[in-house]
Amino acid sequence: MTAQRSTKIVATLGPASSSPERLAELVAAGIDVVRLNFSHGTAEDHKKRIDILRDAAHRAGRTVGVMADLQGPKIRIGKFAAGPVAIKAGQGFILDAACPLGDATRVGLDYPELIDDVVAGDVLLLDDGRTVFDIEHIEGTEIHCRNRHDGELSNNKGINKQGGGLSAPALTPKDMADIKTAAALNVDYVAVSFPKSGADMRQARQLLRDAGSDALVIAKIERVEAVENLEDILHATDGIMVARGDLAVEVGDAAVPALQKRMIRLAREHNRFAITATQMMESMITSPVPTRAEVSDVANAVLDGTDAVMLSAETASGAYPVQAVEAMVRVCVAAEQSQTVTLDTHFLDQVFTRIDQSISMAALFTAFHLKVKAIATLTESGSTTLWMSRVNCGVPIYALTPRIRTRYRVSIYRDVYPLLTEYIATDRDELLWQAEEILIAAGAVVPGDLIVLTIGEPIGQAGGTNTMKLVKVGEHRPPKPAIR
Numbered sequence: 001m002t003a004q005r006s007t008k009i010v011a012t013l014g015p016a017s018s019s020p021e022r023l024a025e026l027v028a029a030g031i032d033v034v035r036l037n038f039s040h041g042t043a044e045d046h047k048k049r050i051d052i053l054r055d056a057a058h059r060a061g062r063t064v065g066v067m068a069d070l071q072g073p074k075i076r077i078g079k080f081a082a083g084p085v086a087i088k089a090g091q092g093f094i095l096d097a098a099c100p101l102g103d104a105t106r107v108g109l110d111y112p113e114l115i116d117d118v119v120a121g122d123v124l125l126l127d128d129g130r131t132v133f134d135i136e137h138i139e140g141t142e143i144h145c146r147n148r149h150d151g152e153l154s155n156n157k158g159i160n161k162q163g164g165g166l167s168a169p170a171l172t173p174k175d176m177a178d179i180k181t182a183a184a185l186n187v188d189y190v191a192v193s194f195p196k197s198g199a200d201m202r203q204a205r206q207l208l209r210d211a212g213s214d215a216l217v218i219a220k221i222e223r224v225e226a227v228e229n230l231e232d233i234l235h236a237t238d239g240i241m242v243a244r245g246d247l248a249v250e251v252g253d254a255a256v257p258a259l260q261k262r263m264i265r266l267a268r269e270h271n272r273f274a275i276t277a278t279q280m281m282e283s284m285i286t287s288p289v290p291t292r293a294e295v296s297d298v299a300n301a302v303l304d305g306t307d308a309v310m311l312s313a314e315t316a317s318g319a320y321p322v323q324a325v326e327a328m329v330r331v332c333v334a335a336e337q338s339q340t341v342t343l344d345t346h347f348l349d350q351v352f353t354r355i356d357q358s359i360s361m362a363a364l365f366t367a368f369h370l371k372v373k374a375i376a377t378l379t380e381s382g383s384t385t386l387w388m389s390r391v392n393c394g395v396p397i398y399a400l401t402p403r404i405r406t407r408y409r410v411s412i413y414r415d416v417y418p419l420l421t422e423y424i425a426t427d428r429d430e431l432l433w434q435a436e437e438i439l440i441a442a443g444a445v446v447p448g449d450l451i452v453l454t455i456g457e458p459i460g461q462a463g464g465t466n467t468m469k470l471v472k473v474g475e476h477r478p479p480k481p482a483i484r
Contacts, residue, residue, distance in 0.1 A: 006396075006415045007332040008032035008308040010067065010275060011325060013049050014040070014316025022321065023049075024056040029325040031064060032411050033308065036187070037316065039071040043181045050185055063418045065189065065411040067218070068182035070175045070204075072193025073168035075159045077126065078108030084154035091147045093133065095124075095159075098141040106142075107153070113167060114159065115143060123162040126153065129249045160249040164224025170200040176207060183213035188408040191218040191241055196225035198236030205236070216409055218275070221263060222246035234266060239273035239307070239412070257300075264304045268390045273413055276301040277310035281327060285318035290327050298328060302335035305392070307414040341394035343368055356456070356465035360387040363452045363468050368393040370470070373449035376400055376435050377465070378421075382410045384454060384465045389413040395452075398444055400435055417444070428457060428467070436473050447474030 011017065011026055012035040034053055036046045050066055057064040081101035087093060094106035097115060102108060109115075115138060118124070124133040124145065131153055133145035160166075170192060171179075182190050190213075192204045205217050216238035219226070222245070226233060234240065242263050248256045260276065267274040280298050281290045290298075301309055309328060315321040343365070360377075367375050375397045377384045385399040392415065399410045399418045407418040421438050432453050439445045450472055456464030 005030065005329060005333050006336050006392075007302050007306065008412050008414065009325060009328050009332070010035050010277075010308050010310040010412070011321070012037055012069075012310070012312045012314075012316040013053075014313075016317050016319070017315045017321045018049050018052070020052050020056065023052050024059070025322045026315065026325055027053075027056045027060045027062055027064060029322050030329045031325055033065040033067055033189070035067045035069050035191075035310065035312075037069050038175075038178045038182075039069075039074070043185070046181070047185055050187075063407055063411045063420075065408045066185075066187045067189040067191055068178070068185070068187045068215075069191040069220075070178055070182075070193050071172070072170060072175060072220075073111070073166075073172055075111040075114060075166060075168060076109075076156045077153070077159065078102060078110055079155040080107060080153075084152050086152055087131070087147045087150070089148060089150050092136075093145050093147055095133075095143040095145065096141055109159075110156075111159075111168065112141070115141065117166050118143060118161060125160045125162055125249045127157040128245060129160075129253075131157070158246075160246060162250065162252075164250050168194070170195040171203060171207070179204065179207045179213075180211045182215065183208060183211035186213070187215055188405070189216045189218055189239070189412070191220055193220050193243075194223055194226075194246070195219045195233060196223055197229045198232035201233060201236035214405065222250070224250045227251065227259060230263065230266060231270075234270040234272055237272065239275065240267050241275040241277050241310070242306075244276075244278040260301070261304050264301075264306050268305055271387060271390055273307040273386070273389075274305075275308045275310055275412070276304075276306040278312065280309055281311060281314050281324050284314045284320050284324040284327065288320045288323050290324075290331075295327075295331050298331045299335040302332050303339065305414070307389070308412050339392070341368070341392055343391065343393065356384055357387050359454055359465050359468050360384050361391075363454050364388055364391050364393045364395075366468070366470060367395040367452045370450060371395075372452050372470070373445050373473075374398055374439060375452045376439055376454070378431065378435060378453070378455045379406065379410075379465070380456075382406045382413075385410050385416050386413055389415050396444070398439060398442075400438060428455060431455065432469060432471070436471070440473065445473050449473045 009031050010033040011031040085104045096106045097109045097112035099106050099108040120137050122135045131151050132148040136144045201219050218239045219233045219237040220241040220243040222243040242260050244256050264274045281294045283291050314324040378400045379385050388397050397416045400421045407420050410416050410418050453469045455467050
């Protein structure tokens with residue numbers, strides 16, 4: 001095993017990427033996590049994909065996590081009686097909650113509460129901002145608008161309000177049912193769409209726990225309110241997704257790049273992971289190669305410090321899903337190799353009160369200054385691994401764990417490479433020797449390499465990392481270690 005890429009790749013599964021052959025190709029190409037879009041498909045569809053994925057990953061000897069992405073509140077227009085309609089700049093148009101089928105002058109709403117969320121002067125953006133309506137007045141069930149640009153409107157297009165302020169709850173009845181499905185499918189992460197506050201994330205986590213799941217929760221930042229309450233959300237979640245599509249519609253596209261950098265930085269400072277998503281290689285839905293702008297976009301996310309970059313339609317329904325992953329791999333590796341590794345001032349200025357976190361930071365400091373080959377952390381919960389991955393010290397981190405759940409959940413952390421092991425020995429020195437053997441077998445180190453090892457005593461106790469050891473691989477072998 002060679003640690004060549006620190007940034008992880010999330011690939012959305014769909015019709016173009018669900019066959020055993022295609023999933024095997026995606027695993028071989030380098031995906032680290034798959035995303036199941038709960039806006040589409042049945043529980044049986046998702047289960048079938050997970051089963052095929054697990055088999056493909058097992059055959060390839062790789063760890064690939066599974067994310068369930070909840071649909072969230074979808075505020076949409078209704079359907080048109082005769083298909084798409086053309087609308088002209090300056091034309092009046094009515095969003096009518098009482099309209100069963102639309103025509104060239106009006107269309108229905110699947111979210112009638114929109115009438116209570118808007119006033120004259122508000123701006124509505126439909127179809128990801130391709131259609132812009134200025135609200136002139138509201139009359140009964142009707143929102144009377146004026147269209148800004150020539151265009152076309154078709155069935156079920158989404159609606160955003162410029163500047164945010166829609167009252168739709170983050171978790172719909174469908175989402176609550178889907179959380180139970182995600183728990184039954186034993187997914188590793190659950191992404192919550194359109195949260196507005198930490199309370200939304202705490203509710204999602206509680207519903208997951210009530211359903212018997214310990215999956216990590218991810219907040220998709222795509223509302224103005226989420227940006228305003230980012231600190232609160234970070235305290236309540238395990239990771240965030242910079243969901244640039246709906247976010248750009250609400251805050252304006254020009255504001256997104258700076259927000260992306262800020263969100264990734266704050267996530268790392270709060271010991272949370274970050275995923276950068278939406279249109280990263282959009283052209284590869286129909287093209288075998290990305291545009292230069294897309295290459296720059298992915299590279300900049302890597303340089304920002306994102307844990308993962310995500311492909312959506314590129315792998316779910318595109319013509320070149322495997323090539324999209326391969327292109328993402330190339331860009332991530334090149335961007336990482338261009339970076340100069342330094343321990344940032346945030347790391348150096350921190351004061352640690354927990355023993356396990358202090359050991360983690362000591363391991364990073366030692367690894368950076370001695371230029372060791374690898375950091376190996378024997379971990380039960382993955383907490384030590386997460387803390388280490390928040391600082392780029394230029395050394396790969398190997399998470400050695402006997403827990404299958406932990407192996408999958410750390411697969412999204414930047415710089416981290418999970419390895420499943422068994423804690424056979426109870427003696428610390430024997431256990432550390434076993435760790436060396438596992439690293440050698442994985443191709444991570446060779447005898448003579450200098451490595452940093454962390455472990456907790458008593459052995460096998462979560463949250464108990466209290467020891468760091470600097471060793472030369474193969475230098476001191478304990479008598480007859482119990483390796484099998």
